[in-house]
Amino acid sequence: MNNTQTTIHYNKGKLSDTTLVNLYKRMLLPRLIEEKMLILLRQGKISKWFSGIGQEAISVGVTSALTNDEYILPMHRNLGVFTTRDIPLYRLFSQWQGKANGFTKGRDRSFHFGTQEYKIVGMISHLGPQLGIADGIALANKLRGDKNVCAVFTGDGGTSEGDFHEALNVASIWNLPVLFCIENNGYGLSTPTSEQYNCEHLADRGIGYGMESHIIDGNNILEVYTKLSELAESVRENPRPVLIEFKTFRMRGHEEASGTKYVPQELMDFWAVKDPLTNYADFLISENILSKSKIEEFTEEFKNQIQEHLDIAFAEDPISSTIENELEDVYKKDTPTNIQPNSTTENIRLIDAISQGLKQAMERDDSIVIMGQDVAEYGGVFKITEGFVEAFGKERVRNTPICESAIVSAAYGLSVNGMKAVMEMQFADFVSTGFNPIVNLLAKSHYRWNQQADVVVRMPCGAGVGAGPFHSQTNEAWFTKTPGLKVVYPAFPYDAKGLLTASINDPNPVLFFEHKALYRSKYQDVPTDYYTLSLGKASILKEGNDVTIISFGASVHWALDTLENVTVSADLIDLRSLQPLDTETIYNSVKKTGKVIIVQEDSLFGSISSDISSLIMENCFEYLDAPVKRVASIETPIPFAGNLEKEYLPKERFKEELLQLIAY
Template structure:
C-alpha cells in the first residue's frame, strides 16, 4: 500500500492518524462491553475506518454527510461527543432519539449528519434533495452519501443516481464494497466487474479507490468535492475494503473463508498507516499506546457516566406529542370577496398562492412542468415560478419522495404530485418509514406534502381508481386530509403546505370538473383535524369524507322528509372524533360512509370510536356503507356496483327502521 502525502506536513498527518485511530479505540472498547454483557448489539466497522474518516475530512464542515451503521468515523471526525453516541446506543435520554431508535438511526443538524434507517437505500434520495436545496439557493456545496455494495441492488440506488444525473446534483455516492451483504458475497449480489461500471448507465463518472488507504480516500474525495462544487454533477465512488467482523457481532463470520479474512487483516488501514508514519519518522512506535491511552481517558469516564444514567421514564404525553412537530393554523384575514369555481381550480388557486407566499416551496412530479400535469393543475406554473421550482421528475416515486424529504432537511418546503394516488405504493418505504417517523425519532420536521389524485367514478380500473387513504391513516407521523368541497380543497391544501409535518393530501378526480363552490379569493387555511357539520339533523348521523359526502347529500335531496345530520370529516389523521361523538349522542343512529373498500377502511376506525363512546346513546348498531371488497373494476356498470353509493339507500333504510 503506497501512501502519497503530497503537501501534507507532519502535523497534518499526525492529526489524520488520530482521527483514524479514535473510532478504532471506541470500537475495541464496545466489543469488550459486548462480551461483558453491558451492551446488547454492535455493528463493527473495524477495518473500514479509512473510508469514513478520510471522506469526512475531505468534506467542508457545513456540508451534509449521510452515513451508514459502520461509519462511526463520520461521527467522531465531525466531533459528535462520544457520551452522546453511547447514550444513543444504550437508549438513554442523553442520546439523540430519547431511546426511540438505536445505532446510527438519527441525525444531527448541528453536525450536518443525517443518519440511515434500516431499509438500505432510502438515504441516497435524501442526498439528492439536500443537494438540490444547495443548488437552488446558490450554495456551492457537495453532499456525501454512503451505501454498501448490497445497497446497490436496491431500486433506491438506481432512482437516486438517475435523479442526480438528470438534475446535475453535486452528490458523491460512496459505495463501501466490503465483500458481503450480511452473508451474501458480491458474486451473488451483482455481475458487474466493478460497481463503478454502473455509472456509465447514468451518464456519470465513476471512480474506484483503495478504501483502506486513508490518504487516497482523502485526496480523491477532496478533489471530487471541490470539482462538483463548481460544476454540479454526481459522481459514483467505489471504495474497496473488507468486513473483518460479522454483519453484527451475533452473526459471526463462519461464511467467510479464513484465508480471505487473513488476507484483509494484513491490509488493516490503521496498521498500514502507522507503518508508513513510522517509516517516515513522523510517528514513534512508543507514541501509539500513549495515544490510545489518551483516548481511553476520555472514553472510560464517559462509559461509567452513561451506564449510570437512569432508564428513560415512559411518559404518555411526551410520546404522543413528539410524533408531530407542533403546528398552529396560520392567522389570516378572510377575504371579503369570493367566487364560484371548480374543485380543481380551488386546488390550483391554493397551490398558486402557496407558491407565492413560500419562496422556498418546490413542487415536483411527473409531467407537471410544461405539460401542466395529467389533470392540468399546474398548467402555466413554470411561466409564473420557473422550472427550478416546478420540476418534472423521472418516473421514480421513491426517489422523488426521498428528494422531497432531503429538500426539507436543508430548509425548503416540498410538494410532490402523484400522477395517480395508486402509484404511491412505489414510494411506500419513504413515506411510512422515513417521512412519518423522523420527527418522533430525532425531532427533525419533514416539511413535505404529497398530492394524491384519488378515487373512482371515471372508469379508470384497478390501478387508477383506488381509495388508499387507509394505507396511511394507520401510520403515526403522517397527517391525512381529504377535502370534499372547493373551499376546503383550497384551505386544506394551504394548511398542509404551511404545516411542517408530512401531509397526504387526497383530492378526488371525479370532483375536479364536476363540482363547483364558493371560494374566498385570498389566503385560506382550514384547520387540519377539524370536521364540519354540512347539514344538521335529528334522526340520524351520516359521517363521511371525500366523494362520499356528496353521496350523502344526494340521498338527502331525494328524501327531503328525513332529518339527517351530515358530517364531513375533512381530515382523517388527526380526525375530529369530538364532533362525531356529539352528533351521535344527539341523533342516536349513525351511518359511516366512505368510498374505500369496507374491510379495513377508515370507517372501521370511526365506527369503533363511536361504539366505545356512544354505546348507551345508540338506538341502533353503528352501521357502515362502503365499496365492495374487490379491486376497482373498469366497466362503468361494474364500477357503479362496486361503489358504496349503490347500497346507501338500503343501508339507510335499515338504519332508520331498526
C-alpha cells in the same frame, strides 16, 4: 512513495505533517471505541454492534474532506463519521444504550439517528431511501447556490435496491452535488458480491447514469482523503454527482451475532494484512512523522477519554417517559396562524381551487418546490400546475423520472435542508412504489430524532371515471394507520384550497387526497385571495335529529344527493381531515341523534370507517339506539366497465342502508 514496510501504497503529496497525524488520530479513535464496544457487548452492557473495524479510512477520509456545514449520510459501520465530526463521546454512548443524552430519546438504536447540529442524517434499516434524501439535500444546496456538497454512504448490498438506481438517475439528470460513496466490503450480510451483481466493478454503473465514477482503495487513508478533497472542491464549483466505489472488506460479521464463518479464511488473511490503521501507522513511523511512543501516548489518551465518557453514560439514569410525551412527539408541534378568507369570491371548480391554492402558496414562500411526473410544461396530467413553469421557473417546478420512491425521499431531503416539498403522485395508486419512504421515513422522522418532514404528497384518487383497477383507488386507510402522517381529504373547492395551503404550512408530512371525479364536476364560490383552514376540523353540512351521517370525499356528495330524495332529519358530517380526526364533532352528533351511518368509497375491511365505528362504540355506546352502520364499496379491486364500477361503488346501496337504520 512505495513504502516497503506496508502492503498499501501511500503518497503524502503536499499534505502537512499535522494533517497526516490528524488523519491517523481520527482513525485510531473509532478503532479503540469499537474494541471497547466489543468487550461491552460480550459483557452484556450493550445490546448490538455493527463493526466497521478495517473500514475506518473511508469514514474518516470522506468526513475530513467535507466542511462541517456539509451534510453526511452515514450507515451502520461509519462510526468514524460521527467521531470526526467531534460528537461528544458520552452522547454516542448514551445513544447506544437508549438513554436521554442520546439523539433519539431511546426510540431508536445504534446509528439510526440524525443530528442537525452536526449535519448528519442517519439511515433507516431499509437502506435505500438514504440515497434519495441526499438528492433532496443536494437540491436545496443547488437551489440556494451555497456551493455545498453532500456525501451519502451505502454498501455493496444496498446497490441492489431500486432506490439506488432511482437516486443516481435523478441526481444525474438534475446535476446534483452528491458524492455517492459505496463501501464495497465483500458481503451484504452473508451474501458475497458475486451473488449481488454481475459487473466487475460497481463504479462501472456510473456509465449507465452518465455519471463520473472512481474506484478508490478504501483502506488507504491518504488516497481516500486526497481524492475526496479534490472531488468535493470540484463539485462545489461545478455541481454534479459522482459515484465512488471504495474497495475494502468487512473484517467482522454484519453484526456481531452473525459471525464470519461464511467467509473463506484465505480472504480474511488477505485483508488482515491490509489493515488501514496498522499500515498507516507503519508508514508514518517510517517517514519519521510519528513514533511508536507517540502512538502509545495517543492510544492511552483516547482510552482514558473513552472510559471517562463511558462512565458518564453508564451513570446516566435509564430513560423514562410518559404516554403523553410519547404521543406528543409523533408530530412536530405547530401553532398555525389561520389566515381568514377575503370577501371577494369567484365560482370555480375543485381543480381550480387546488391549483389556485398551490400557486398562491408558492408566491408567498419561495422555499416551496413542486416535484412530480409531467408537472412542469405539461402542467400535470390533470393540468393543476399548468402555467407554473412560466410563473416560478423549472428550478421550483420539476419534472421527475418515474421514480416515486426516490422523489419522496428527495422531498424529505429538501425538508432536512430547510425547504418545503409538494410532490404530486400522478395517481394515488402509484404511491405503492413510494410507500416505504412515506411510512418508514417521513412518518417516523420527528418521533425518532426530532426532525420535521415538511412534505405534502398530493394524491389524485377515486373511482367513477372508468379508470380501472390501477387508477381509481381511494387508499387513505394505508396511511391513517401510520402514526406520524396526516391525511386530508376535501370534498368541496372552498375546503380544498384552504386545507391545501394549511397542509403546506404544516411542518408534518401530509397526504392530500383529491378525488378525480370531483375535479371538474363540483363548483363553489371560493375566496380569490390566499387563506387557510384548520386541519382536523370536520364540517357539519346539514343538521338534524334522526341520524348522524359521517362521510368524506365523493361520498359526501352521495349523501347530499340521497338526502334530497328521502325524508330524513340528519346531521351530515364531512370529515375533511382523517388524521387528525375530529372526534369531538363526531361524538357530539352521535350523542344527539343516537344513530350513525358511515359511508365511504373505500372497501370496508380495515378501512377508516372501521376505526370510526369502534371509536363510537367505545365512547358513545350508551347513547346509541342502533348498531353503527358502515356502507362501503365491495371487497374487490375496482373494475373498469361502467356498469361494473357502478355496482362496485356503494352510492346506490347507501339509500337503502340509511332507511333500514332509520327504521331500526
